[in-house]
Amino acid sequence: MLRNWSEVYSVGIPTIDEQHQGFFAASHRLYEQILDREANQGVAEAIAFMRDYAGSHFQTEEAFMRDHEYPALAAHQALHAAFFARLDALAEDLATFGPSPDLAERALDLTQDWLVDHIADEDVLYALHAKSHAAGAPRD
Ligand SMILES: [Fe+2]
DSSP states (O other): OOOOOOGGGOOSOHHHHHHHHHHHHHHHHHHHHHHOTTOHHHHHHHHHHHHHHHHHHHHHHHHHHHHTTOTTHHHHHHHHHHHHHHHHHHHHHHHHHOOOHHHHHHHHIIIIIHHHHHIIIIIHHHHHHHHHSOOOOOOO
16 A cells, blocks of 8 residues: 555654655655556666665764764664665566566565654654754754
């Protein structure tokens, strides 16, 4: 099921909320491209876009955590790295087997369900940490 960002996913940091919305949009685009069997080039582009988007989003988050001396930064970075490992595995399977409804579901599971769980279980923790310590804004 395609999900959109909603207020329930807000971590209360506008820059990061906006990027999470963009992450959902990139997820939708990837899903739709995989379902469109004619769109091999579109799949490659959607994967590349997701990789770039996630990369700069994770950098924003990690800079924010560093700025707020978040103690679990290394563990959080490991989760981001694990995301890329799964994205690479998906990209490889797409290249090997071609787009399919199964791989479209797997893309949703990785990029969207992962994101929802990651926001709720992990991103809220650095947001709470930042709120309970010094106030500040994420670096550009
Ligand atoms: Fe994160």
